[in-house]
Amino acid sequence: MPSDPQPILKVENLEAWYGESKALHGMNFDVREGELVTLIGRNGAGKTSTLRSIMGIVGNRTGSIQFRGKELIRKRTYQIAQEGIAYCPEERAIFASLSVAENMTLPPVLRPGGLSDKDLFEAFPNLHARRKSGGSKLSGGEQQMLAIARILRTGSRFILLDEPSEGLAPVIVKQIGTQILRLKEQGFTIVLVEQNLQFARLVADRHVVVENGQVVDTLTPEDLSADLDRVKTYLGV
């Protein structure tokens, strides 16, 4: 468990809009240093919008997002990245015409403490084998590993991961789970959007349940195991 009980991310009354359409209706949750928190909930509940709002990439947002005591709600995306938050989007955003090595070195190193190329290739040996391959030639699993590796170079120690398991074979999901657990062991703080409960329960300290753009419950891994039916109701499965 994390040694520091103080939250490093505090989200309060967060509301967000895409044009006229309201996606978040007052999200409240926090994340402590070294914790791995999942956002779970059915499709359209507002999980991705929460990550996008933290990064400042929704149309409009109000409320409060405090990171290490600093208010982010009026900051621009590049300033939020500079504060030390990294975002790995669901669509992975790999540049198809660039090689693995080029994709990996694209984001700037923003602060000390980032993983070196050597560390990254050790952590993701598949990427080393494929380092000269174009982004368009990669499998879904390789793209996901590259999307994660790329943000670890930046030096950010707080990372937002959107459904890294989506569309991947179980054996690849397991590899990605191992890497995520390793990051946690190295002290990274992680917010993970995840629909795959088996995966989520393996890695998380806490599960925040999102429904209609609000937090409706917070579950420990024990709650999740003890009352799977309740959780399945939340997820609509």
Ligand SMILES: Nc1ncnc2c1ncn2[C@@H]1O[C@H](COP(=O)(O)OP(=O)(O)OP(=O)(O)O)[C@@H](O)[C@H]1O
């Ligand atoms: N770019 C967009 N423009 C307009 N509305 C959007 C946009 N993206 C999401 N929404 C709407 O915002 C709400 C929350 O969507 P969001 O993608 O955050 O949910 P989610 O919980 O991440 O679901 P999923 O797992 O399907 O991505 C939904 O009603 C969705 O239709």
